[in-house]
């Protein structure tokens with residue numbers, strides 16, 4: 001009996017993607033972990049002012065958790081903050097970008113399915129978003145989108161036409177075809193226009209970690225073109241528009257971009 005009980009507890013670092021209020025001051029928390037993938041867990045009494053769990057289950061927090069494996073939902077029995085990423089919650093721009101990344105990670109991760117690469121990508125992205133200049137948030141988010149597609153096995157083809165393999169442009173970009181497509185292969189179907197610079201920038205992004213991608217100094221136009229391609233890929237793969245895309249669009253409008 002004791003052995004069974006021991007197995008039902010497990011310890012893991014995790015990133016809090018979001019939470020919902022439950023009755024009795026409880027909170028249902030969605031956590032991304034490296035070994036268990038996405039975990040839905042109840043944090044009992046986490047809404048009480050003196051709860052020991054309250055700080056650890058805030059969205060956009062990295063913490064070390066002790067979980068108790070339940071039949072449907074797990075329970076968080078202990079937690080200790082590793083990184084509270086406070087700058088992300090103090091600033092609307094950082095918050096909006098970080099919440100978008102959290103939503104996408106939650107969409108791609110599956111329960112009980114290891115997600116160590118995605119975990120590392122999200123930590124690096126939150127770290128970069130917390131410390132970067134505000135002007136670099138867009139490029140960090142583009143890098144995250146590309147990394148997310150890569151981790152999920154949907155990295156767009158950027159080396160040549162995904163239909164015939166032709167390596168010389170011009171190309172169009174098609175989420176349905178999986179990346180670049182030459183006009184002949186595209187036929188009458190519609191693609192997104194991309195120029196050489198946009199393609200080169202996307203390739204360069206993949207070679208840089210999120211914390212360094214700002215060295216690319218993408219212009220606003222290039223960043224917008226890349227954004228259009230990656231957003232289309234994400235919407236196509238998820239089969240819906242992420243909710244936080246609207247918040248990102250509103251933020252760009254506020255900032256006059």
Ligand SMILES: [Zn+2]
Nearest residue numbers: 161164182185
């Ligand atoms: Zn082709």
